[in-house]
Structure formats: structure tokens, C-alpha cells
Amino acid sequence: MMREQPLGYWEVLRKRLWIVALLFVVTMSVIGYSALTAKPIYRASVRLQVLLVEPEEVTLFAQIRNVTLADQIIATQEDFISVATSDLVALRTIARLDLDISASELLDRVTVTRDGEFITVSVEGDTPQQAEAIATALVENALEYYREIRARPAVASGQFIQQQLEQAKQELAAAQNALLKFKLQNNVGSLDREIQAYQDKIRALRDKRDDALIAARQAEALKAEYETLAQSMKEAADAAAQRVAAAREAEDEDALRRALDDEAYYRQKARDYQALAAAQAVAAASHRVAAAEYEQLAARRDADLAALLGLTAEYEELQMAVDQARSNYEFLQGKAREAALKQRQALSLGYLQVVEPARPPQRPAPSRFKRIALVGAVLSLLAGGVLAFLLEFIETLRRPAKHRAPLAG
Template sequence: MEIQDILKYLQIVRKWWWVIALLFVTTVGTMLALALLTETQYEATVTVQVSAPPPQEVPLYSQFGRQALRDEIEQTRSSFKEFLEEGDVPYRVLETLPDIQMRGGELRDRITIDLPDNSQLMRVHVRAPDSKTAALLANTLVETGLKLYGQLLAKPTVNTRKFIEGELEVARQELKSAEDKLTQFQIANKIGNLNSAINSQYDLIRSLQIQRDLARAEGGTIKAQAIEETILEREAELQNLIGLSAEYNELADRVERARTTYNFLLDKRAEAQIKENQILELGSIQIITPARPPKKPVATLNSKLIVLGAVGSLLAGVLLTFLLEYLEISGVFRSFQKRSEESDMIPLTQHAR
């Protein structure tokens, strides 16, 4: 590019300098006016750490494998972020803080959540007209969100616990019914534990047989005969007890099965209650740094943005001057002016006629 070309370009810029100045002043003035007229805002930040979430279900039979820890953390961060931004947490916060005159949708627009890459942290930002309100809203937002998010995560466990409690009541009634029938059987037949009664009867008969044999050896025929009659009675009782074994074992097995089922469900209910409490506590998401009232307001417009706007307006102004110079040289302005004058002369001619 020769010096003459550069001087020519400078002459064009000098000729149309007012266009560049007008565009520059309009752009920068508009940006500064917006910055001055915009309400002062303070931004408070709560830092939250996310770890692996607790199990949300109580397995009745087996525990299946879970995803990788990193994936769980990332999924929890994304889910909690979406829950704060899209859920009704802002409305619940304002119900908790009735003195703050703000609508739920307005508070939602003031929330910004950052998820740093390769990190377990979350930063929840909330803006408000004053610093104390910003800190109060940020802390209340996260605390309310944690509580509601914990309740949401606990729903599957709560439903499982309620199901287990229903089954537990059925098992309790079944156990009581089985125990009542076994007790009635024992009372009707005047026995406690049938197997123990049978073993005792065996031992008694064996003892009587020894006494009978000793009586016979000593020549006590009458005594031996009496003992023999007693043995026959005991054997009859033994046969009767053995005859009751099938029914007794069936009733005892029913009681044992019912008790096993009841104890199993009892353990599962305790496990479900523990996991429910664990999820409600939401130990996987913890507040690391609560929000504090910020000392300085948030800059409405970044100085870099103003500089960028100023430079952009200057460049646009220069390009516009070249365009205007081209239009003037090519005669576009003169032809447009001539057509305008002709259009103005036509009504005057018709009026003269």
C-alpha cells in the first residue's frame, strides 16, 4: 500500500469524522447509561461439596453393583443444580422469608450455579439489591434445597419402608395365628415340647423296665407285675404322643417359618429406616462455605466490555465512512436526490393544470 493511498484513506476518515464520533458517542453513552440506570446488585456465594450419594433403595434380596464414583458425583451435581434452578425451591425460600418482597420467578432469575470441571464443588450465586439479603437468600436457598432434595431422594426408600411395614404387619398376624394354634394344641393334649415329652417317656419306660427286671430277679413277682402294668400304660401314652407328632411338627414348623419371615422383615424395616434417615441427612452434599454479605456490589458492565464496545464502534465507524464515500462517488446520493426532487415537482405540475 502506497503513501498516497494511506493519505486518501485518512482524508476520507477526516471528511466523515462526525459519523465516527456520533457512532462512538452513541455506543459508549448507551453502555454507560445502562450501567448508571441499572439497579445496584450484590452477589453472595455458597460453596457446596458433593460426594457419592447414599443408596436410595433397600434391597430385599441382593445388592447390585453401582456406577463409578466419579459418574455418581457428576450426576449428583447436575441433578442438584437442575433441582435448584428448575424446581420450586425459590418459592419455598420466599415462603420461609415472608419479609423479602420478591416473587419466586424473580428469585429464580437471580440464581447462578457454577460447576467447575474435574471438581466435587458447586458454587451457588444469588443476587439481591443489598448485601445482607443476598447472603440470606443464598444460605436459605441451599439449606431449603438440601432438605427438599433429600426428601425427593428418600421417596423410594420411604415407599419401600411402607411396603415392608405392611408386609411386617401381615407376618405378625400370621405368626400370632400360628402360635395360637400351637398353644391350643399343646393345651388340648397337655404337652409342652412334644419331642422332649417323647424323650422323657422313653427314659421313663427304660427306667421302669430296669426296675421290673430287678424285681423279678429278687423274686418280687407281684411288684414286677405292677411295674409291667405301669410300663404298658406308659407305652400307650408314648404311642399317643408319637401319633401327635405329625400335627405337632406341622404346627411348630408353621410357627418357625412365620417367625423367620417376621424377623427378616423386622431387620429390613430397621435397615430402611436407617437408610431413610441417612438420605434425609444428605451427607453426600455438604455446605463448605456459607454465604457472607458481600462488601462490594457486582459491576453492571465490565470495563473490558466497555473498551470492546468503544473499539468496535470506532472500527464500525471507519467502515461506515468508506461506505458513505463510495456511495457519494458512485452518484447514488445524487440520483436519489434527483428522484426525490422529481417526485416533488409532479404534484406541483398537476396542481398548475
């Protein structure tokens, strides 16, 4: 029985061959008539190239990207194709050209292909001018919408950064006001410079004190030397006085005159040296007074310096807060400029560039009659065979049970 079953199938097909032939002839006739009466179709194409530009995201922190150039190209192509074949772009194109078709009908005319880093958008139209106009308008609308989408991350980042920038500006102003209040309360400009100035003043005062002490010691040494000289001159004058007394007793006029001259000379020299010693004593005393005053001034500056050093921790904390706030503000300023630049880049330059604009086609697009005819022929034959078996099955069911026979015969 199983070996006779194919023969039964062939018998059914031979019996219902007219149905298969009828479907085939009708199908091919319809396809042929449609091909003969169909209007010519014109196809215009726009060729675009993917541009490798910086990502539109504005990152606040360092990121590690493992995306290759090929991945970027593929992602850009897929995103643009999705946009170009969207209902929104189709509706914008229809409204722009005032077309009397629906969005789905327009998209049925659109074909998008990829070739490396290039994208080709082909559009079919009833006339060469219509095909060119639709292709140009569709691509322009798609690019505009695609750039809007790609610019959104930069716009959102820019808005967020602007909010953070305003907050950082307020924080910087608050930190600066706190530092200014501290400076006014403690009468300091730059604490580091103030401390350095006090250290320089103390060093200068101590140098002057040392110089005064050295000068005092030198004056005291000179005083002692002049006193020694004055004492020696006094002793020489006393010796001359003794010679005067001896000369008077001897009534030696010449010796007396010489002795008197010597005595007068030595006593004058003694007075001169005593005067010089007294002057050096005064000088030594004045130098020591000056040294003491310099030391007092240095001590007061030491106290002032200690007070300033006591402010160092608070000052450094306030200054650090200002520096940190300024650093954050300047960082956010740079990111805000970056976001604005990337937004303009996305909206103007975009990520795709038209390298071959649409032109009116010179001849109609190649007909798809052969392909449609082949598909129609295969489908009509399959449908005819199915219908033949279906009719045979229905006819078998309508027969009385005693007249029924297996399908395979």
C-alpha cells in the same frame, strides 16, 4: 463475474458504511451508558460438600450395586442442582425473604458450579446483605426440599413395610394359636421334650424290670442253694437218728447223748435253711411280679410314645409355620427400623453439608462490561452488514429493469 463478486460486496459495504458505523456507535453507547448507570452487583456464595452415605432405599432382597463413588457424587450434585434451580425453591425463598421479584428473576441471579465433590451456589443481590440472605435462604430451602425428595423412598418403603409387618403379625398370631390349640387338644407342651421324657421313663422302667429279673434269678439261685443245704442237713439228722437208735440198743449213755444233740442240731439247721429257701422263693416271686409290672408300665408308655410320635408330623408342620411367621415378622421389624433410621438420616443429615456459609461480600462483583461490549460490538457489526445488504437489495428491486445492474457490478 465470480472474481468481481467480492468487489461488489465491498462496494455495498462502503456505500452503506454509515449504517454499520451508526449501529456500532449506538450499540456501544447504550452498553457504555448501561455500565455507567448500572447499580453495583454483589455476589455471595455458599459452598457445599457431598456426603457419601448409605442409599435411602430399603431393600427387601439382596441387590448387587455397580455404582462407583464418583457416580454417586455426580448424581447427587445433578439432583441438588436441579432442586436448587427449581421454581418451587425460588418461590419458597421469595416468600421467606418477602422479595419483590419473580421466580425466574431470582433464578437469573443464581449460578451453580461444581468442583470435585463440592458444589458452589452463587447469588447476586443489590446489597451485600441481600446477596447473603438470598444465598443462605436459597440453599437452606434447597437442602430441605432435596432431603424431602431423598427421604421419600424410605418413607414409601416404611409405609409398605408397616403394612406387611401388620400382616406378618396377624399371620404369626394365627400360627401360634393353631399350635396352642394343638397342644391343648393333645395335652402336650413341647412335643420334643414330651417324647424325650417318655423315652427316659420307658428306659428307666426297662432298667428296673431288668434289675428285678436279675434280683429274681439271684433269689432263685439262693433258694436252690438253701434247699440243697436243708436237704444235706436233713440227711445228717437222719444219720444222727440212726446213731441214737444204735446207742439205745447198746445202752451207751454217752453215745446216746451225743447222737441226740447231733440230731437236734441238724434238724434245726435243716429247718433254718428251709426257712431261708422259702424266703428267697418269696423274694424271687415278688421280683418277678415287679418285673412284670414294670414291663406292663413300659408297654403302656410305649403306646403313649407311639401316639406322640404319630403327632410329630402335624406338630412339626405347625411349629414350622410358627417359626417361619416369626422369622418373617422379625425380618420386617428390622426393615421397619432401617426405614425409620434412613428417613431420619435423610431429613436431618441429608446428603450435602454446608462447609462454607454465605458471608456479606466486601466489594461488588466484577463487572461484565468488557464481555458485553465485545459481544455487542461483534453483533452490531454483523447486524449493520446484514442491514446494508438488505437495503441495497430493496433499492435494487425498486429500480426499473433497464437500470438494474448485477450486484457484483
